[in-house]
Amino acid sequence: PVYLVINDGKVSIKPANHLKGKTVTEKTEKIKNDLSDSDFKVMCIGPGGENLVKYATVMFGGRAAGRCGAGAVMGSKNLLAIVVKGTNKITPAQPEEFKKAVRMTMKVVKENPNTAAFKERGTIGDMPGIDVEGDFPTKNWQSNSWGKGEEIYNYFSHNNLIKNNMCYQGCPIACGRIVQVKNGQYKTPVHEGADYESIAAFTAFVLNEDVDAAVNCTYLCNEYGIDTISAGASIAFAMECYEKDILDQNNVDGLALTWGNA
Ligand code: SF4
Known part of the structure:
Protein backbone atom coordinates (compact mmCIF):
# COMPACT_ATOMS: atom_id res chain seq x y z
CA PRO A 1 0.00 0.00 0.00
CA GLY A 86 -0.43 24.17 -1.71
CA THR A 87 0.48 27.83 -1.55
CA ASN A 88 -0.57 28.95 -5.03
CA LYS A 89 -3.52 31.29 -5.35
CA ILE A 90 -6.60 30.21 -7.25
CA THR A 91 -7.44 32.90 -9.79
CA PRO A 92 -10.84 32.71 -11.49
CA ALA A 93 -10.83 33.28 -15.25
CA GLN A 94 -13.24 36.20 -14.77
CA PRO A 95 -12.63 37.55 -11.25
CA GLU A 96 -15.33 40.25 -11.26
CA GLU A 97 -17.99 37.97 -12.73
CA PHE A 98 -17.02 35.31 -10.21
CA LYS A 99 -17.38 37.71 -7.26
CA LYS A 100 -20.75 38.84 -8.58
CA ALA A 101 -21.96 35.23 -8.84
CA VAL A 102 -20.73 34.48 -5.29
CA ARG A 103 -22.51 37.54 -3.86
CA MET A 104 -25.73 36.65 -5.64
CA THR A 105 -25.63 33.02 -4.50
CA MET A 106 -24.83 33.96 -0.89
CA LYS A 107 -27.81 36.33 -0.87
CA VAL A 108 -30.16 33.61 -2.11
CA VAL A 109 -28.84 31.10 0.44
CA LYS A 110 -28.96 33.54 3.37
CA GLU A 111 -32.51 34.63 2.57
CA ASN A 112 -33.82 31.07 2.40
CA PRO A 113 -35.70 30.27 5.65
CA ASN A 114 -34.13 26.79 5.78
CA THR A 115 -30.69 28.35 6.26
CA ALA A 116 -31.50 29.65 9.75
CA ALA A 117 -33.19 26.36 10.67
CA PHE A 118 -30.21 24.24 9.60
CA LYS A 119 -27.81 26.55 11.44
CA GLU A 120 -29.81 26.39 14.65
CA ARG A 121 -30.87 22.73 14.68
CA GLY A 122 -28.66 20.98 12.10
CA THR A 123 -30.04 18.39 9.70
CA ILE A 124 -30.99 16.26 12.72
CA GLY A 125 -33.41 19.06 13.68
CA ASP A 126 -35.65 17.77 10.89
CA MET A 127 -36.16 14.48 12.71
CA PRO A 128 -39.38 15.32 14.63
CA GLY A 129 -41.04 16.75 11.49
CA ILE A 130 -39.93 13.89 9.26
CA ASP A 131 -41.36 11.39 11.76
CA VAL A 132 -44.72 13.19 11.80
CA GLU A 133 -44.79 13.54 8.01
CA GLY A 134 -44.15 9.81 7.55
CA ASP A 135 -40.71 9.78 5.94
CA PHE A 136 -38.82 8.22 8.87
CA PRO A 137 -37.07 4.93 7.93
CA THR A 138 -38.53 2.78 10.71
CA LYS A 139 -37.86 -0.93 11.34
CA ASN A 140 -36.12 -1.48 8.01
CA TRP A 141 -38.90 0.56 6.35
CA GLN A 142 -41.61 -1.74 7.68
CA SER A 143 -43.04 1.61 8.76
CA ASN A 144 -42.48 5.23 7.73
CA SER A 145 -43.07 6.69 11.19
CA TRP A 146 -41.95 5.76 14.71
CA GLY A 147 -43.46 8.41 16.96
CA LYS A 148 -40.14 8.88 18.79
CA GLY A 149 -38.45 11.42 16.50
CA GLU A 150 -38.99 14.35 18.87
CA GLU A 151 -37.83 12.37 21.92
CA ILE A 152 -34.64 11.30 20.11
CA TYR A 153 -33.92 14.85 18.96
CA ASN A 154 -34.54 16.32 22.43
CA TYR A 155 -32.23 13.79 24.09
CA PHE A 156 -29.58 14.48 21.46
CA SER A 157 -29.72 18.26 21.80
CA HIS A 158 -29.54 18.14 25.62
CA ASN A 159 -26.93 15.41 26.01
CA ASN A 160 -24.78 15.02 22.89
CA LEU A 161 -24.73 18.34 21.06
CA ILE A 162 -21.90 20.75 21.86
CA LYS A 163 -22.16 23.35 19.09
CA ASN A 164 -22.72 23.82 15.39
CA ASN A 165 -19.93 23.75 12.83
CA MET A 166 -19.17 24.59 9.21
CA CYS A 167 -17.13 22.66 6.64
CA TYR A 168 -15.28 25.78 5.59
CA GLN A 169 -15.01 29.30 6.93
CA GLY A 170 -17.78 31.29 5.36
CA CYS A 171 -20.48 28.66 4.84
CA PRO A 172 -23.64 30.60 5.72
CA ILE A 173 -25.55 27.44 6.66
CA ALA A 174 -23.13 25.74 9.10
CA CYS A 175 -25.31 22.66 9.42
CA GLY A 176 -22.52 20.51 10.95
CA ARG A 177 -22.66 19.45 14.61
CA ILE A 178 -19.87 18.92 17.11
CA VAL A 179 -20.98 16.13 19.43
CA GLN A 180 -19.87 13.63 22.06
CA VAL A 181 -21.09 11.03 24.51
CA LYS A 182 -19.75 12.20 27.84
CA ASN A 183 -20.01 9.04 29.93
CA GLY A 184 -21.21 5.48 30.10
CA GLN A 185 -20.94 2.41 27.94
CA TYR A 186 -20.94 4.43 24.72
CA LYS A 187 -18.54 7.17 25.80
CA THR A 188 -17.39 8.84 22.58
CA PRO A 189 -14.83 11.63 22.10
CA VAL A 190 -15.72 15.06 20.77
CA HIS A 191 -16.07 14.84 16.99
CA GLU A 192 -18.02 16.24 14.07
CA GLY A 193 -20.95 14.08 13.05
CA ALA A 194 -24.49 13.00 13.91
CA ASP A 195 -26.24 14.24 10.80
CA TYR A 196 -29.91 13.37 10.45
CA GLU A 197 -29.44 10.41 8.09
CA SER A 198 -26.73 8.87 10.27
CA ILE A 199 -28.68 9.08 13.53
CA ALA A 200 -31.90 7.95 11.83
CA ALA A 201 -30.03 4.89 10.49
CA PHE A 202 -28.95 3.89 14.00
CA THR A 203 -32.23 4.72 15.78
CA ALA A 204 -35.51 4.38 13.85
CA PHE A 205 -34.12 2.05 11.17
CA VAL A 206 -33.17 -0.52 13.83
CA LEU A 207 -35.68 0.60 16.53
CA ASN A 208 -32.86 1.63 18.85
CA GLU A 209 -33.89 4.18 21.49
CA ASP A 210 -30.39 4.60 22.95
CA VAL A 211 -29.17 7.84 21.34
CA ASP A 212 -25.71 7.56 22.94
CA ALA A 213 -25.29 4.20 21.20
CA ALA A 214 -26.37 5.77 17.89
CA VAL A 215 -23.84 8.62 18.23
CA ASN A 216 -21.15 6.06 19.05
CA CYS A 217 -22.08 3.96 15.99
CA THR A 218 -21.81 6.92 13.63
CA TYR A 219 -18.42 7.81 15.15
CA LEU A 220 -17.18 4.24 14.65
CA CYS A 221 -18.41 4.21 11.04
CA ASN A 222 -16.42 7.37 10.35
CA GLU A 223 -13.31 5.96 12.02
CA TYR A 224 -13.57 2.68 10.09
CA GLY A 225 -14.46 4.53 6.89
CA ILE A 226 -17.85 3.02 6.12
CA ASP A 227 -21.04 4.80 5.15
CA THR A 228 -23.30 5.43 8.15
CA ILE A 229 -26.57 5.12 6.25
CA SER A 230 -25.68 1.87 4.50
CA ALA A 231 -24.20 0.43 7.71
CA GLY A 232 -27.43 1.13 9.62
CA ALA A 233 -29.51 -0.21 6.73
CA SER A 234 -27.42 -3.42 6.59
CA ILE A 235 -28.00 -4.00 10.31
CA ALA A 236 -31.72 -3.27 9.93
CA PHE A 237 -31.92 -5.78 7.06
CA ALA A 238 -30.09 -8.40 9.16
CA MET A 239 -32.49 -7.73 12.07
CA GLU A 240 -35.48 -8.31 9.81
CA CYS A 241 -33.90 -11.55 8.56
CA TYR A 242 -33.42 -12.55 12.20
CA GLU A 243 -37.04 -11.69 13.01
CA LYS A 244 -38.19 -13.87 10.11
CA ASP A 245 -35.90 -16.80 11.03
CA ILE A 246 -33.84 -16.38 7.87
CA LEU A 247 -30.83 -15.75 10.15
CA ASP A 248 -30.29 -17.22 13.61
CA GLN A 249 -27.64 -16.75 16.30
CA ASN A 250 -25.38 -19.33 14.65
CA ASN A 251 -25.12 -17.11 11.57
CA VAL A 252 -24.28 -13.92 13.45
CA ASP A 253 -21.55 -14.84 15.93
CA GLY A 254 -24.07 -15.53 18.70
CA LEU A 255 -25.53 -12.01 18.64
CA ALA A 256 -29.18 -11.52 19.56
CA LEU A 257 -30.18 -9.44 16.53
CA THR A 258 -33.50 -8.38 17.99
CA TRP A 259 -34.96 -4.98 17.13
CA GLY A 260 -33.56 -2.19 19.26
CA ASN A 261 -30.81 -4.29 20.82
CA ALA A 262 -27.98 -1.73 20.95
S1 SF4 B 1 -20.78 23.18 3.40
FE1 SF4 B 1 -20.89 21.82 5.19
S2 SF4 B 1 -21.69 23.09 6.86
FE2 SF4 B 1 -22.12 24.16 4.94
S3 SF4 B 1 -24.19 23.47 4.37
FE3 SF4 B 1 -22.76 22.12 3.32
S4 SF4 B 1 -22.55 20.35 4.71
FE4 SF4 B 1 -23.45 22.05 5.92
Whole structure:
Protein backbone atom coordinates (compact mmCIF):
# COMPACT_ATOMS: atom_id res chain seq x y z
CA PRO A 1 0.00 0.00 0.00
CA VAL A 2 0.98 3.60 -0.63
CA TYR A 3 -0.19 7.15 -0.13
CA LEU A 4 0.06 10.02 -2.55
CA VAL A 5 1.51 13.39 -1.57
CA ILE A 6 0.95 16.54 -3.63
CA ASN A 7 3.03 19.37 -2.24
CA ASP A 8 2.76 22.59 -4.24
CA GLY A 9 2.27 20.60 -7.43
CA LYS A 10 5.13 18.18 -6.74
CA VAL A 11 3.84 14.61 -6.62
CA SER A 12 5.40 11.77 -4.67
CA ILE A 13 4.28 8.28 -3.66
CA LYS A 14 5.13 7.06 -0.15
CA PRO A 15 5.04 3.55 1.29
CA ALA A 16 2.11 2.96 3.65
CA ASN A 17 2.61 -0.43 5.26
CA HIS A 18 2.58 1.24 8.67
CA LEU A 19 -0.89 2.67 7.94
CA LYS A 20 -2.58 -0.65 7.16
CA GLY A 21 -5.56 -1.39 9.39
CA LYS A 22 -5.41 2.00 11.12
CA THR A 23 -8.50 4.12 11.71
CA VAL A 24 -9.06 7.42 9.94
CA THR A 25 -7.80 9.50 12.89
CA GLU A 26 -4.75 7.26 13.32
CA LYS A 27 -3.88 7.45 9.62
CA THR A 28 -4.32 11.22 9.56
CA GLU A 29 -2.05 11.73 12.58
CA LYS A 30 0.61 9.28 11.38
CA ILE A 31 0.79 10.89 7.94
CA LYS A 32 1.19 14.38 9.41
CA ASN A 33 3.92 13.01 11.66
CA ASP A 34 5.64 11.29 8.70
CA LEU A 35 5.70 14.57 6.82
CA SER A 36 6.54 16.65 9.92
CA ASP A 37 3.97 19.19 8.81
CA SER A 38 0.49 19.59 10.27
CA ASP A 39 -0.55 21.92 7.42
CA PHE A 40 -1.04 19.00 5.03
CA LYS A 41 -4.70 18.12 4.40
CA VAL A 42 -5.32 14.38 4.53
CA MET A 43 -8.05 12.52 2.67
CA CYS A 44 -7.92 8.81 3.51
CA ILE A 45 -9.76 5.53 3.70
CA GLY A 46 -10.26 3.47 6.84
CA PRO A 47 -10.15 -0.31 7.33
CA GLY A 48 -13.50 -0.41 5.47
CA GLY A 49 -11.91 0.72 2.21
CA GLU A 50 -8.88 -1.51 2.72
CA ASN A 51 -11.24 -4.49 3.06
CA LEU A 52 -13.23 -3.40 -0.02
CA VAL A 53 -16.49 -2.93 1.85
CA LYS A 54 -18.97 -2.04 -0.89
CA TYR A 55 -20.02 1.13 0.93
CA ALA A 56 -16.58 2.24 2.15
CA THR A 57 -16.09 5.98 2.41
CA VAL A 58 -13.27 8.37 1.64
CA MET A 59 -12.84 10.50 4.77
CA PHE A 60 -11.62 14.05 5.18
CA GLY A 61 -11.52 14.44 8.95
CA GLY A 62 -15.11 13.98 10.10
CA ARG A 63 -16.52 14.56 6.62
CA ALA A 64 -17.19 11.70 4.24
CA ALA A 65 -17.54 11.05 0.54
CA GLY A 66 -20.03 8.59 1.87
CA ARG A 67 -22.17 6.87 -0.72
CA CYS A 68 -21.27 4.55 -3.60
CA GLY A 69 -18.09 3.00 -2.19
CA ALA A 70 -15.38 5.42 -3.34
CA GLY A 71 -13.29 4.12 -0.42
CA ALA A 72 -13.36 0.61 -1.90
CA VAL A 73 -12.08 1.99 -5.21
CA MET A 74 -9.07 3.51 -3.41
CA GLY A 75 -8.64 0.30 -1.40
CA SER A 76 -8.62 -1.82 -4.57
CA LYS A 77 -5.68 0.26 -5.80
CA ASN A 78 -3.85 -0.02 -2.45
CA LEU A 79 -4.04 3.76 -2.21
CA LEU A 80 -4.67 4.58 1.45
CA ALA A 81 -4.57 8.38 1.35
CA ILE A 82 -4.14 11.48 -0.78
CA VAL A 83 -2.35 14.29 1.02
CA VAL A 84 -2.25 17.84 -0.25
CA LYS A 85 -0.62 21.15 0.56
CA GLY A 86 -0.43 24.17 -1.71
CA THR A 87 0.48 27.83 -1.55
CA ASN A 88 -0.57 28.95 -5.03
CA LYS A 89 -3.52 31.29 -5.35
CA ILE A 90 -6.60 30.21 -7.25
CA THR A 91 -7.44 32.90 -9.79
CA PRO A 92 -10.84 32.71 -11.49
CA ALA A 93 -10.83 33.28 -15.25
CA GLN A 94 -13.24 36.20 -14.77
CA PRO A 95 -12.63 37.55 -11.25
CA GLU A 96 -15.33 40.25 -11.26
CA GLU A 97 -17.99 37.97 -12.73
CA PHE A 98 -17.02 35.31 -10.21
CA LYS A 99 -17.38 37.71 -7.26
CA LYS A 100 -20.75 38.84 -8.58
CA ALA A 101 -21.96 35.23 -8.84
CA VAL A 102 -20.73 34.48 -5.29
CA ARG A 103 -22.51 37.54 -3.86
CA MET A 104 -25.73 36.65 -5.64
CA THR A 105 -25.63 33.02 -4.50
CA MET A 106 -24.83 33.96 -0.89
CA LYS A 107 -27.81 36.33 -0.87
CA VAL A 108 -30.16 33.61 -2.11
CA VAL A 109 -28.84 31.10 0.44
CA LYS A 110 -28.96 33.54 3.37
CA GLU A 111 -32.51 34.63 2.57
CA ASN A 112 -33.82 31.07 2.40
CA PRO A 113 -35.70 30.27 5.65
CA ASN A 114 -34.13 26.79 5.78
CA THR A 115 -30.69 28.35 6.26
CA ALA A 116 -31.50 29.65 9.75
CA ALA A 117 -33.19 26.36 10.67
CA PHE A 118 -30.21 24.24 9.60
CA LYS A 119 -27.81 26.55 11.44
CA GLU A 120 -29.81 26.39 14.65
CA ARG A 121 -30.87 22.73 14.68
CA GLY A 122 -28.66 20.98 12.10
CA THR A 123 -30.04 18.39 9.70
CA ILE A 124 -30.99 16.26 12.72
CA GLY A 125 -33.41 19.06 13.68
CA ASP A 126 -35.65 17.77 10.89
CA MET A 127 -36.16 14.48 12.71
CA PRO A 128 -39.38 15.32 14.63
CA GLY A 129 -41.04 16.75 11.49
CA ILE A 130 -39.93 13.89 9.26
CA ASP A 131 -41.36 11.39 11.76
CA VAL A 132 -44.72 13.19 11.80
CA GLU A 133 -44.79 13.54 8.01
CA GLY A 134 -44.15 9.81 7.55
CA ASP A 135 -40.71 9.78 5.94
CA PHE A 136 -38.82 8.22 8.87
CA PRO A 137 -37.07 4.93 7.93
CA THR A 138 -38.53 2.78 10.71
CA LYS A 139 -37.86 -0.93 11.34
CA ASN A 140 -36.12 -1.48 8.01
CA TRP A 141 -38.90 0.56 6.35
CA GLN A 142 -41.61 -1.74 7.68
CA SER A 143 -43.04 1.61 8.76
CA ASN A 144 -42.48 5.23 7.73
CA SER A 145 -43.07 6.69 11.19
CA TRP A 146 -41.95 5.76 14.71
CA GLY A 147 -43.46 8.41 16.96
CA LYS A 148 -40.14 8.88 18.79
CA GLY A 149 -38.45 11.42 16.50
CA GLU A 150 -38.99 14.35 18.87
CA GLU A 151 -37.83 12.37 21.92
CA ILE A 152 -34.64 11.30 20.11
CA TYR A 153 -33.92 14.85 18.96
CA ASN A 154 -34.54 16.32 22.43
CA TYR A 155 -32.23 13.79 24.09
CA PHE A 156 -29.58 14.48 21.46
CA SER A 157 -29.72 18.26 21.80
CA HIS A 158 -29.54 18.14 25.62
CA ASN A 159 -26.93 15.41 26.01
CA ASN A 160 -24.78 15.02 22.89
CA LEU A 161 -24.73 18.34 21.06
CA ILE A 162 -21.90 20.75 21.86
CA LYS A 163 -22.16 23.35 19.09
CA ASN A 164 -22.72 23.82 15.39
CA ASN A 165 -19.93 23.75 12.83
CA MET A 166 -19.17 24.59 9.21
CA CYS A 167 -17.13 22.66 6.64
CA TYR A 168 -15.28 25.78 5.59
CA GLN A 169 -15.01 29.30 6.93
CA GLY A 170 -17.78 31.29 5.36
CA CYS A 171 -20.48 28.66 4.84
CA PRO A 172 -23.64 30.60 5.72
CA ILE A 173 -25.55 27.44 6.66
CA ALA A 174 -23.13 25.74 9.10
CA CYS A 175 -25.31 22.66 9.42
CA GLY A 176 -22.52 20.51 10.95
CA ARG A 177 -22.66 19.45 14.61
CA ILE A 178 -19.87 18.92 17.11
CA VAL A 179 -20.98 16.13 19.43
CA GLN A 180 -19.87 13.63 22.06
CA VAL A 181 -21.09 11.03 24.51
CA LYS A 182 -19.75 12.20 27.84
CA ASN A 183 -20.01 9.04 29.93
CA GLY A 184 -21.21 5.48 30.10
CA GLN A 185 -20.94 2.41 27.94
CA TYR A 186 -20.94 4.43 24.72
CA LYS A 187 -18.54 7.17 25.80
CA THR A 188 -17.39 8.84 22.58
CA PRO A 189 -14.83 11.63 22.10
CA VAL A 190 -15.72 15.06 20.77
CA HIS A 191 -16.07 14.84 16.99
CA GLU A 192 -18.02 16.24 14.07
CA GLY A 193 -20.95 14.08 13.05
CA ALA A 194 -24.49 13.00 13.91
CA ASP A 195 -26.24 14.24 10.80
CA TYR A 196 -29.91 13.37 10.45
CA GLU A 197 -29.44 10.41 8.09
CA SER A 198 -26.73 8.87 10.27
CA ILE A 199 -28.68 9.08 13.53
CA ALA A 200 -31.90 7.95 11.83
CA ALA A 201 -30.03 4.89 10.49
CA PHE A 202 -28.95 3.89 14.00
CA THR A 203 -32.23 4.72 15.78
CA ALA A 204 -35.51 4.38 13.85
CA PHE A 205 -34.12 2.05 11.17
CA VAL A 206 -33.17 -0.52 13.83
CA LEU A 207 -35.68 0.60 16.53
CA ASN A 208 -32.86 1.63 18.85
CA GLU A 209 -33.89 4.18 21.49
CA ASP A 210 -30.39 4.60 22.95
CA VAL A 211 -29.17 7.84 21.34
CA ASP A 212 -25.71 7.56 22.94
CA ALA A 213 -25.29 4.20 21.20
CA ALA A 214 -26.37 5.77 17.89
CA VAL A 215 -23.84 8.62 18.23
CA ASN A 216 -21.15 6.06 19.05
CA CYS A 217 -22.08 3.96 15.99
CA THR A 218 -21.81 6.92 13.63
CA TYR A 219 -18.42 7.81 15.15
CA LEU A 220 -17.18 4.24 14.65
CA CYS A 221 -18.41 4.21 11.04
CA ASN A 222 -16.42 7.37 10.35
CA GLU A 223 -13.31 5.96 12.02
CA TYR A 224 -13.57 2.68 10.09
CA GLY A 225 -14.46 4.53 6.89
CA ILE A 226 -17.85 3.02 6.12
CA ASP A 227 -21.04 4.80 5.15
CA THR A 228 -23.30 5.43 8.15
CA ILE A 229 -26.57 5.12 6.25
CA SER A 230 -25.68 1.87 4.50
CA ALA A 231 -24.20 0.43 7.71
CA GLY A 232 -27.43 1.13 9.62
CA ALA A 233 -29.51 -0.21 6.73
CA SER A 234 -27.42 -3.42 6.59
CA ILE A 235 -28.00 -4.00 10.31
CA ALA A 236 -31.72 -3.27 9.93
CA PHE A 237 -31.92 -5.78 7.06
CA ALA A 238 -30.09 -8.40 9.16
CA MET A 239 -32.49 -7.73 12.07
CA GLU A 240 -35.48 -8.31 9.81
CA CYS A 241 -33.90 -11.55 8.56
CA TYR A 242 -33.42 -12.55 12.20
CA GLU A 243 -37.04 -11.69 13.01
CA LYS A 244 -38.19 -13.87 10.11
CA ASP A 245 -35.90 -16.80 11.03
CA ILE A 246 -33.84 -16.38 7.87
CA LEU A 247 -30.83 -15.75 10.15
CA ASP A 248 -30.29 -17.22 13.61
CA GLN A 249 -27.64 -16.75 16.30
CA ASN A 250 -25.38 -19.33 14.65
CA ASN A 251 -25.12 -17.11 11.57
CA VAL A 252 -24.28 -13.92 13.45
CA ASP A 253 -21.55 -14.84 15.93
CA GLY A 254 -24.07 -15.53 18.70
CA LEU A 255 -25.53 -12.01 18.64
CA ALA A 256 -29.18 -11.52 19.56
CA LEU A 257 -30.18 -9.44 16.53
CA THR A 258 -33.50 -8.38 17.99
CA TRP A 259 -34.96 -4.98 17.13
CA GLY A 260 -33.56 -2.19 19.26
CA ASN A 261 -30.81 -4.29 20.82
CA ALA A 262 -27.98 -1.73 20.95
S1 SF4 B 1 -20.78 23.18 3.40
FE1 SF4 B 1 -22.12 24.16 4.94
S2 SF4 B 1 -24.19 23.47 4.37
FE2 SF4 B 1 -22.76 22.12 3.32
S3 SF4 B 1 -22.55 20.35 4.71
FE3 SF4 B 1 -20.89 21.82 5.19
S4 SF4 B 1 -21.69 23.09 6.86
FE4 SF4 B 1 -23.45 22.05 5.92
